[in-house]
Amino acid sequence: MQEEKIVTKEARPGNSKAIVVFKPFGTVANVEVGTLLLDAAQLAGVEVNSPCGGQGRCGRCKVLVEYGEVARRTNPMLSSADESQGYALACQTVIKGDVVLVVPTKEEIQRRPAIETAAEKIALPFVCDWRREPAIQKLYLEITPPSLADNTNDLDRLKRELAKRLGIKDLVVSLPMLRSLSRTLREADWRVTVVLDMRNWLPGGSIPPRLIGLLPGDETSTNLGLAVDIGTTSVVVYLVDFITGKVADTASAYNAQVSCGEDVISRIIYSQRRDGLNHLQRLVIKTINDLITELAGHNHIHADDINEVSVAGNTTMTHIFLGLDPKYIREEPYIPTMTVPPRVSAGDLGLAINPNASVYCMPAVGSYVGGDITSGVLSSGLFQTDRLTLFIDVGTNGEMVLGTKDWLITCACSAGPAFEGGGVRHGMRATAGAIEDIWVNPQNYEPTYRVINNISPAGICGSGLIDLLAEMFVTGVIDKAGKIRRELPTPRVRMGDHGPEYVVAWAAETASGHNIVITEADINNLIRAKAAVYAGLSVLCNSVGVKLADVEQILIGGAFGQYINVEKAIQIGLLPDLPWEKFHYLGNTSALGAYTALLCKDMRAAVVDIARKMTYLELSADNSFMNEYTSALFMPHTNLEAFPSVKRLLYKTE
Amino acid sequence: MPVTVELPKEKWNGKVREITLGATPAQGGTRTSTVTVGGETTLPFLHFEGSIPYRPAIAVEIQDVPPQDWSTTLLEAWDTAASDPVSWAKKAVELGADALAVKLRGTHPERQSRSAAEAAETVKAILGAVGVPLIVYGPEVAEKDNEVLVAVAEAAAGERLALGNCEDKNYRTIVAGALAHGHLVVAKTPIDVNLAKQLNILISDMGLPLDRVLMDPTTGALGYGIEYTYSVMERLRLAALMGDSMTQQPMICTVGEESWRQKESKVKDGVPSLWGDFAERGPLWEMATAMALLQSGADILVLRHPKTIKTMRETISKLMSS
Known part of the structure; x- marks a missing residue:
């Protein structure tokens, strides 16, 4: 233009x-x-x-x-x-x-287009020939019954048939499967559908497929899998159709563990109580099972037909999901039990699906860079790109990955819950009644806001807080240090019970009948959170000798990425001041990665390789972090030259 | 055989801002002398490498009311002069003060709680009695600082006083006062390069030209964090010379206040004999602190003891002549 x-x-x-x-x-x-x-x-x-x-x-x-x-x-x-x-x-x-x-x-007036989360929009991030090498295969067999002339035993008879059809030489059969084998074959009159877990099987390879199901009759018309993103706050599940390769449906709910603590650290503390770990594990399993029931109901399927599960979660969530003690994640030197979790059976975990189904968790890099991030690196395509790419996933923890297909370096910084509405007086999650979008008029300092579901406001969610901070800053309601300018000629700026504050909504407009305000303490929390993220980005770049400006694309993943307004995030100095076209929202990269690894056989190997390849930078051991952090505790930054677009906006220069 | 050795020289792009305290009648004030500091284009006293146009200045600290918590060494040295700010000011100028740092401690709400008007009168009286520029400090209680310094700024309009301290939590009123009445400000931050820079930006954003801002990086006395101060001042000065505009303010160090706060300067009895003569110890502590900070880029030293004033004057002369 x-x-x-x-x-x-x-x-x-x-x-x-x-x-x-x-x-x-x-x-x-x-x-x-x-x-x-x-x-x-x-x-x-x-x-x-x-x-x-x-x-x-x-x-x-x-x-x-x-x-x-x-x-x-x-x-x-x-x-x-x-x-x-x-x-x-x-x-x-x-x-x-x-x-x-x-x-x-x-x-x-058009609402800002929301990211489409409808199931039909979820697509594999890249081409993969999953049909040629299916991970889960269903096969209808009509087996010749035994006779006195052909007295091969039942298992060998089944194997013989499979060898004939698929060239499979051997089969892993669990004892429970074996126990029901003879009866099922006969009751089905030797016409059965076998469900084979071919995940680790290669033609001519030494690892045999695993027999995970034997169903009477022809049941090959459906074959399902599940991709699960266990977030600290919410759990998202994708119902994957192995026949079409598509996501048939999605569902999400709060992680029921939220009642035991809002962040990973409080979950770990809870897990150390008597029966705490078991309780937490049961809660997350129940959350997933409830979602499965919901999906089964909506889609008229049998949960038993779900034959494999791929799970992405941070290291703590993965530990708890598997019933591993997360205690040492929290204690220096922060060592997890494992980073590449083994295959587990759904039945052993209590998942209400085919009990023989394999459950694979995405591998982690370390205690604070988990499977949700390796999953994001996978689904974002970062591991295949030639371009210098920065991947950011901001929630309570901000995790970031920098690199190309040849190298990857990652770090995690504690942003605190401010961007999720925590630690802020009238902060709330992005649910109905949350102010998600705010404008402040620079002449009279009056705000205009938009509320999720267009009801009376009850609070301000993360994206609203970023908006508000940016707006107050560029209109001069606060100075670069985040101090409210009390002398402004507006009743919205005043001394409240908790120090200086700005009134976003008067009591008469709100759901509770109380004023919705942002206090100077809230502003400080937000500035600290954004400073932690930006300092992390700076240190990460410095550690490999590249400048933030050299980054060719910035991929934003995680729940946060769906709502963040890049312009505002740059204005407050949360994201680097790069051209907007370099930023890309990817939505739930964690769930998408789990789906990718579920469907594409070689992607499971790829993600393990990604995890091994990533260099972890421990910020608490990095002596430049504090300096970068203090430097970022300013809006947009102490070094204004790093934010040319904000400088132009503030000083009205071209 | 004579060998010519080429001294390696660093080439810097930046320059410390030149700042003038005090205004003569021709400049709208009543001072008979002014103090200009800054302008360096090299690290302290590296005359062969760049220009150091002005000598570091000595400001002598005096108070509006007789100090209650000062070391006996100090009280004995100033004797009756310290009982009245005007006589104290005159005596300090006699001893060679380039400027005076007037602390309005009597306005502190938990001390005499003198009013802003009384404080302004004191400043007027000192201005009437001596011809050197003044640096004026409030009681260091935010609300009262604002009240007192605004009154002083108004009463001494045009004098190019330096008003202190501006801190990140409380700078707007003081800066506004300086802006309105033609004064300078002292921007004080707690031993951190970024925070120093941030406060300069905040003050400059209010429209006060940067040639009216002194920065106080916070002094740690000998044995009480001097290495932190030294290192932060050095980093600030390096950044200034490298061209970072927001760090190019001349630095003021409150050496007297910090070194006389310490046990070594204050306690006479019950200390190891190795500590030496009590009467000498305090001034030496102050000198050692001042000497180190001079080497890390101090442009104005705020001192307390007459002996220190004398020694530092001589030292600065020697360092400037080499």
Whole structure:
């Protein structure tokens, strides 16, 4: 897009007038050519939303130019698609002649497009020939019954048939399977479907397939697997159809362990109580089983038909899921029991699916870089790229990975719960009633906000907090150190019970009937959280001698990545000031990685390789971290030169 | 055989800002002398490498009310002069003070709790009695600092006082006072390069030109963290010379206050005999602290003892002439 120079009326010879018609009101204004659409609207008494005060920052003053010529200033809030449809930002567009405008009503203003999480949108991140080498294979067999002339035993008879059909020489059969073998074959009249776990089987290889199911009749029309993301806060499951290779459905719920502590450290502490670890394990298994029941109901399937599970979770979640004591994860020198978990049977864990199904957990790098991150590196394609890539997953812990297909380095920093709404007076999770989007008017410091589900606000969620911090900063409600400027002429800035505060919503507007405020202490918590993340990024880059600016793409994963506004995150100095097109949201990279490893046989090996290849940088042992952290405890950063776009915005220079 | 040895020289891009304290009648004040510091283009006293246009200045600390917690060594040295700020000021100038650091301790709410107006009168009286520039400190209680320093700023408009301390938690009112009445400020941060830089940015964001900001990196006395101060000052100065604009402020060190706070300077009896003569110990402690910080880039030393003042004057002269 080429930037069109705005021609102001002073610059134009003569004093030409233009007529502006505002639909649907039918209001007409007679203005000079070169007038801003927003000014024209004001003259005509037409209300156009402008929460950012006409700075071109919010994109909420979109109007449709139905007829006539205007000059638009290029603005990231207006996509080229918008422009080609005739939309313009009223505060960034001037009139060049007679025009007809359509002002959308408030309800018509488009919400920021949410990341599509619907099942049909979840796709494998790259091509893999999973059909040629299925991990789980179902096969319908019609076996010749034994006779006095053919008295081979039942198991060998089954093997003989499989050798004939698949070239399989041997088969692993568990004792429980063996116990039911003879009866099942006969009751089914020797017409059975075998379910084979071919995960580690290679043609001509030495590892035989595992017999995990024997069903009467032809049951080959369905074959399912499960990809699970065990987050500290939420659990997400993908129901995977091994026949189509697609995600048939998804479901998610809070991890029931939340009742035993909100972060991994408190879970570890809880696990040390009497029966604590068992209790935590039962809770997460129950969470998953409930989700399985839900999926089975919605999709009219039998949970028994789920024949393999792939699980991604951080190291603590993986330990608890497997019933391993996580105690030493928390104690220096922070050593987990294992990083590459072995295959386990679903039945042993209590998962309500085919009890012989294999359960594989994604491998970890260390105590604080777990299977959720290796899973993210897998699904983001970071491990296959030539471009210098930074992968960030921010939650309570911020984990980041830098590298290319040749090398990977990773670190974890404790951001604290601020970005999830924790440690902030009116913070909350991103659920109904949370303020998720805020604009502050730079003239009168009045906020405009958007609430999830359009109900009365109950609090502010992580994305709302990032927005709010950025808005207060760029409009001067707070200074670069995060101190509220009490002298501002607005009642919203005041001394509250908990120190200086800014009132986001007055009691009359809120769900609880109390003011929703952000205090200076809240602001400090947020600044500390963003500083930890940015300092981690800086140290990670410095450790391998690259500059943040050299990073060619930044991939944002994790739940957080779905809602974060890159522009605002840069303004507060949470993310580096790089061109927006370098940032990519990937959604739930952890679950996607689990799905990828479930479906593509060689990706299971690839993720183990990724985990082994990643170098772990321990920030608590890095003496430059504190210096980087203090340097980042400022907005956007003590070194403003590292944030050129924010500098331009603050000092209004081009 | 004579051998010519080329001294290796570092080439720096940056320069410390030149800052002038005090204004003469021609400049809108009433001072008979002003103090300019800064302007260095090299590390301390490396005259062969760059320019050091101004000698480090000595500011002598005086208080508006007789100090209650000072070492007897100090009280004996100043004797009756310390009973009144005007006589104290005159005596300090006689002893060679380039500037005076006036601490308005009497305004402290838990001391005499003198009013802002009284404090302003004291400052006016000192300004009337001596011709050197003043650095004026409030009681170091945020609310009262603001009240007192704003009154002083107004009463001494145009004098180019340095008002202190601005800290990250409390700088806006003091900076506003300095802005409105033509003064300078002292920006104090707790021994950290980043924090020093951040406060300079915050102050500059309010519109106060950076040639009106002194930075106090916080002094650790000999034996009480001097190595931290030394290292942070050195890093600040290196950053300044490397061209980091927000670290190019001249540095002021409150050497007297910190070294006289310590047991070695204050306690006469019940200490090991190895500690030596009590009367000499305090001044020596102050000198050793001042000497080290001079070498790490101090532009203004705030001193307390007459002996230290004399020794440091001589030392600075020698260091500047070589």
